[in-house]
Amino acid sequence: MQYILLIYLLIAFGIFLIPGWLKKYVGIMLAFVQAVFFVFFFSKISEVANGNSISTILYWIPQLGLNLEFSLTGLSLAFALLITGIGALVFLYAAAYMKGYEGTDKFYFYLFLFGGAMLGLVLSGNLIQLFIFWELTSFLSFLLISFFHKKETSRKAAFQSLFVTAFGGLLLLSGFVLLGSVAGSYSVADWVTDADKIKSSGLYLPGLLLILTGAFTKSAQFPFHFWLPGAMQAPTPVSAYLHSATMVKAGVFLLALLNPVLGGTMEWTYIITLVGVITMFLGAYFSITQTDLKGILAYTTISALGILVMLIGIDTKLSIKAAILFLFVHAFYKAALFMVAGMIDKKTGTRDLAKLGGLYRFMPLTFVISVLALLSMAGLPPMLGFLGKELIYEAKVQSPGIASLVLILGVGGNTLMVAVSMYFMFKVFLGKQGAYPKLPNEKGWLFMFGPAVLALLSLLFGLSPGVLGDSMVEPAFSSIRKEMIDVELKLWHGFNDVFLLSLLTVALGMGVFIIALTKKQFLVKWRGINRRVFTIKFTDIFVQVLDGFLSFAARNTKRIQHGYHRFYILTVILFASAFLWSQVYITRNWVLDSHFSLNPFYISGLIVIIVCSTLYATLTQSRIATIIGMGVIGYGISLIYLYYSAVDLAITQILVETLIVVMFVLVLQRLPRFAVLSSRLTRLRDLMIALTFGSVMTVLAIKALHVEFSHPISDLMVQNSKVNAFGQNVVNVILVDFRALDTLGEVTVLVIAAMGVFVLLKTRKT
Amino acid sequence: MEIFLAILIGVLYTAGVYMVLRRSILKFIIGIIFMSNATNLLVFLASGIVAGKPAFVDDAVKNADNIADPLPQALVLTAVVIGFGLVVFALALKLKFFETTGTDDLDQLKKTDN
Numbered sequence: 001m002q003y004i005l006l007i008y009l010l011i012a013f014g015i016f017l018i019p020g021w022l023k024k025y026v027g028i029m030l031a032f033v034q035a036v037f038f039v040f041f042f043s044k045i046s047e048v049a050n051g052n053s054i055s056t057i058l059y060w061i062p063q064l065g066l067n068l069e070f071s072l073t074g075l076s077l078a079f080a081l082l083i084t085g086i087g088a089l090v091f092l093y094a095a096a097y098m099k100g101y102e103g104t105d106k107f108y109f110y111l112f113l114f115g116g117a118m119l120g121l122v123l124s125g126n127l128i129q130l131f132i133f134w135e136l137t138s139f140l141s142f143l144l145i146s147f148f149h150k151k152e153t154s155r156k157a158a159f160q161s162l163f164v165t166a167f168g169g170l171l172l173l174s175g176f177v178l179l180g181s182v183a184g185s186y187s188v189a190d191w192v193t194d195a196d197k198i199k200s201s202g203l204y205l206p207g208l209l210l211i212l213t214g215a216f217t218k219s220a221q222f223p224f225h226f227w228l229p230g231a232m233q234a235p236t237p238v239s240a241y242l243h244s245a246t247m248v249k250a251g252v253f254l255l256a257l258l259n260p261v262l263g264g265t266m267e268w269t270y271i272i273t274l275v276g277v278i279t280m281f282l283g284a285y286f287s288i289t290q291t292d293l294k295g296i297l298a299y300t301t302i303s304a305l306g307i308l309v310m311l312i313g314i315d316t317k318l319s320i321k322a323a324i325l326f327l328f329v330h331a332f333y334k335a336a337l338f339m340v341a342g343m344i345d346k347k348t349g350t351r352d353l354a355k356l357g358g359l360y361r362f363m364p365l366t367f368v369i370s371v372l373a374l375l376s377m378a379g380l381p382p383m384l385g386f387l388g389k390e391l392i393y394e395a396k397v398q399s400p401g402i403a404s405l406v407l408i409l410g411v412g413g414n415t416l417m418v419a420v421s422m423y424f425m426f427k428v429f430l431g432k433q434g435a436y437p438k439l440p441n442e443k444g445w446l447f448m449f450g451p452a453v454l455a456l457l458s459l460l461f462g463l464s465p466g467v468l469g470d471s472m473v474e475p476a477f478s479s480i481r482k483e484m485i486d487v488e489l490k491l492w493h494g495f496n497d498v499f500l501l502s503l504l505t506v507a508l509g510m511g512v513f514i515i516a517l518t519k520k521q522f523l524v525k526w527r528g529i530n531r532r533v534f535t536i537k538f539t540d541i542f543v544q545v546l547d548g549f550l551s552f553a554a555r556n557t558k559r560i561q562h563g564y565h566r567f568y569i570l571t572v573i574l575f576a577s578a579f580l581w582s583q584v585y586i587t588r589n590w591v592l593d594s595h596f597s598l599n600p601f602y603i604s605g606l607i608v609i610i611v612c613s614t615l616y617a618t619l620t621q622s623r624i625a626t627i628i629g630m631g632v633i634g635y636g637i638s639l640i641y642l643y644y645s646a647v648d649l650a651i652t653q654i655l656v657e658t659l660i661v662v663m664f665v666l667v668l669q670r671l672p673r674f675a676v677l678s679s680r681l682t683r684l685r686d687l688m689i690a691l692t693f694g695s696v697m698t699v700l701a702i703k704a705l706h707v708e709f710s711h712p713i714s715d716l717m718v719q720n721s722k723v724n725a726f727g728q729n730v731v732n733v734i735l736v737d738f739r740a741l742d743t744l745g746e747v748t749v750l751v752i753a754a755m756g757v758f759v760l761l762k763t764r765k766t
Numbered sequence: 767m768e769i770f771l772a773i774l775i776g777v778l779y780t781a782g783v784y785m786v787l788r789r790s791i792l793k794f795i796i797g798i799i800f801m802s803n804a805t806n807l808l809v810f811l812a813s814g815i816v817a818g819k820p821a822f823v824d825d826a827v828k829n830a831d832n833i834a835d836p837l838p839q840a841l842v843l844t845a846v847v848i849g850f851g852l853v854v855f856a857l858a859l860k861l862k863f864f865e866t867t868g869t870d871d872l873d874q875l876k877k878t879d880n
Contacts, residue, residue, distance in 0.1 A: 565872045566787050573783055596769045603767060607774050617796070618781045630796060633778070637803055640771070644815040645834035652843050656850040660799065663854060667861055672870055677789040686787040694780030697808070701772035704812035714837045722823050730821040730836035731843065739840065746844050753851035757858040 008116025027095025034088035051478035069125030074475025089450035096446035157230035168217025175210030219251025226538035236342025276310025284416035322391035329388035336454035349437035357434035378421035418509025778804035813838035
C-alpha cells in the first residue's frame with residue numbers, strides 16, 4: 001500500500017513534465033489513474049469482507065513507536081473507494097471546469113496530491129503517521145481554497161480554514177501523545193488491545209477532549225463550522241471533492257477508527273451526540289436562508305456531517321450501520337450537486353438564487369440528475385437517501401439518554417432539509433426564466449458524466465440496497481465494532497413509528513417549502529430574524545480574536561523591538577554587567593595574591609599615556625583629535641605586546657592601526673562634524689553604565705591572572721615547530737601550519753569584507 | 767604590573783562602552799575599536815605574560831615553560847585582523863549610509879525604508 005502513495009507522489013510531480021499539447025487531457029489522465037486505483041481497492045473487497053484487514057509495517061524508529069503502518073480494513077476500504085471513485089469523477093469534471101484558467105498544473109498537482117494524502121490518512125495504522133497525513137490534507141485544502149489567490153476573500157477564507165483545521169490538528173496530536181503515553185504505543189492496533197487501560201486512565205478525558213476537538217474542527221462541527229462556507233471560495237471541483245465527499249469526513253473517519261478504543265463511555269456518547277445534533281440542526285437551519293447555490297450546499301454539508309458525527313456518538317449497532325450507509329448517501333448526492341452547481345455557475349454566469357430559474361428548458365439532463373440527487377438529499381424514496389434517513393430515524397429513536405432532544409432536533413433538521421431540497425429544485429430549474437448573464441446550454445459531456453454516475457448510483461443502490469450492504473457496510477461495520485453483523489438493507493421497512501416520523505417530516509418540509517416559495521417576504525424576514533437572533537458571527541469572532549492577538553503581539557514587539565540601536569546595546573551591557581558582578585559577589589572570598597607594582601617604569605608611563613589618550617579621544621569634540629588619540633592607543637598597545645614577547649602581534653597591531661588611521665582620515669573628509677546629540681543627563685547615565693562594565697572587566701582581568709594553565713597544546717606546538725614544521729617562529733608556524741585552516745577562514749572573512757567595502761564605495765546612489 | 771594593565775583594560779572597556787552608546791555612528795565604530803583592543807589585551811593578559819622571551823625555537827627546545835605561550839598570541843593575532851576587517855566594513859557602510867540619508871544619527875536608523 002505504501003507503493004500506492006509513492007505512485008501518487010510521483011505522478012503528482014510528473015504533472016509538471018507533461019508537454020504543452022497534452023495539457024488539455026491532464027484531468028482525464030489523472031481521472032484514469034484514480035479509476036485504476038479504484039479498481040484495485042474494489043478488488044480487495046472480498047479480502048476484507050469478514051472483518052479481516054491487510055496490514056504492512058515498515059519500521060522506522062520502533063524505539064519511539066514511530067513506524068509506517070498501513071492497514072486496509074473495512075472502514076478504510078469504504079473511504080478509499082470514495083476517495084478514488086469520486087476522485088476519478090471529480091478529475092473528469094475538473095478537465096471541463098478548469099479549462100481556460102491559469103495555473104491548472106498547480107491545481108491538478110495539489111488536487112492529486114490531496115488524493116494521495118487522503119488515502120494515506122485512511123490507510124494509516126499509526127496515529128502519528130495519521131496526524132501527518134491529516135495536516136497534509138489541511139495544508140493542501142488551504143492551497144486549493146486560495147487557488148484564486150488574487151481575490152482577497154479567497155485568501156481570507158483559505159487562511160481561516162487553515163487556521164482552524166491546523167489548530168485542531170495540533171490538539172489532535174497532543175491528544176495522541178497524551179493517550180499514547182498510557183498505551184505506550186501509537187499503533188491503532190495496540191490502542192484497541194489496550195482500550196480498557198486507556199479508558200480507565202486519568203488521562204482519558206483530557207485526551208478524549210483533545211482528539212474530539214481535532215476531529216470536530218476538521219469535520220466542521222459546531223462551533224468550528226464557520227470555516228466550511230468560506231471554503232466555497234475554492235474552484236467547484238475542490239468543493240465537491242474536499243469539502244463534501246472526502247476531507248471533511250476525515251473527522252468522522254477518526255471517530256469511527258477510535259470508536260473501539262475511546263467509545264462506549266458516557267463522555268463519548270454525550271459530547272459527540274450533542275455536538276453532532278446541534279451541528280446538524282444549525283446547518284440545516286442556515287442552509288435555507290442562503291442565496292448562493294454553493295452556500296446552500298455548504299450548510300447542508302455541515303448538517304450532514306453533524307448527522308454522521310451524531311450517529312457515531314449514539315454508538316449502537318444500528319447507528320453505526322446508519323453512519324456507514326449515510327456516508328455513501330451523502331457522498332453520492334452532495335458531490336453530484338456540487339458539480340451541478342459548478343456547471344450552472346459556468347453555463348449561466350451566476351450562482352445567485354435570485355437570478356436563476358427555469359433552467360429545465362435549457363438543461364433538461366442536468367435537471368433530471370439534480371432531481372435524483374435532491375430527492376436523495378431530502379430523503380425521499382426510491383433513493384438511497386431515503387434508506388439512510390429511515391435508518392437514522394431508527395437509530396435516533398434508540399439513542400440512549402438524550403433521545404428526545406436528538407429526535408426533536410433531528411426531525412427539525414430533516415424538515416428543513418426537505419424544504420431546502422425542494423426550494424433548490426424549484427428556484428433553479430422550474431419557474432420563470434431567470435435573468436442570468438448568459439444563455440446556458442448543456443455542451444460538454446465531461447460536465448455531466450460525474451454527477452450523472454453519482455445520481456444513478458443513488459438511484460440503483462436505493463432500489464437494490466443489498467449490494468451496498470453486503471459489500472461495503474458489513475466490512476466497515478465489523479472493523480468499527482469488532483464484531484460481525486448481517487446487514488440487511490431494505491427500501492420498505494413496514495408501517496411503523498419511523499415511517500410515521502418520515503411522513504411527518506415530509507409533510508412539514510413541504511409546508512415550509514410552499515410558504516417559502518409563495519410568500520416572497522417569508523425568507524427575507526427569516527434572514528432578518530437570523531441577523532437579530534444570531535448576532536454572534538463566528539467568522540467575526542475569529543477575525544476579532546486574531547486581530548486582537550496580532551495587535552497584542554505588535555504592541556509587545558514595539559516595546560521590545562523598539563528600533564533604537566543603542567538601547568539594544570544598553571540592554572546587553574547591563575545584563576552582562578549584572579551577571580559578571582553577581583559572579584564576583586559569589587566568589588567574594590577570593591584573595592588577591594599579586595601585589596601592585598609600577599615596574600618597569602617605561603611600561604607604566606606607556607599605560608598612563610594610553611589612558612590619557614583614551615580619555616581625550618572620548619571627550620574631545622574634534623574628529624581629528626579623536627583619530628589621533630585612537631592611533632596613540634593602538635600604537636601604545638602594540639608596544640605593550642612588543643615588550644611582553646609578542647613580536648608578531650606587535651607588528652600586526654602596528655600595521656592594522658596604521659591602516660585604520662589612514663582609512664579614518666580618508667573617510668572623515670566625507671563625513672559631517674560630530675554633533676552633540678545626547679543631553680547631559682543621558683551622557684551621565686551612559687558613563688555610569690560604562691563604568692560599571694569597565695570596572696567589572698578590570699576585576700575579571702585581575703582574577704584571570706590567577707588561573708593556572710596547563711598547556712599541553714602549546715607544548716606540543718613548541719616542540720614540533722622546528723622539528724616537523726621547519727619554522728623557528730612558533731606563532732607564525734601555528735598560523736600557517738598547525739592552524740592553517742583557521743587562517744584560511746580568516747582570509748576569507750577579510751576577502752568578503754573587502755568585497756563588501758568595494759561594492760559599497762563603488763555603487764552610485766540610485 | 768599586571769594589575770596596572772588590568773586597570774588599563776577597564777578604562778578601555780569603559781571608554782568603548784561609552785562610545786558604543788553614542789548616537790553618532792562614527793563614535794560607535796570608534797567604540798568598537800576600543801572594545802576590540804581591550805578584549806585582545808584581556809586575552810593576552812589572562813594567558814600569562816612574560817617579558818623578553820618571544821616564542822622562537824631551535825632544535826634544542828624541548829620545554830615550553832621558559833618562553834612565552836605562542837598559542838594565545840596566535841589567537842589574538844587572528845582577532846586583531848578580524849577586528850580590522852569588521853571596522854573597515856563598518857566604516858564603508860557608515861559612509862554609504864551617510865551618502866544616502868545625510869545623517870550620522872543612529873536613531874534615524876529605525877526603519878528599512880525612508
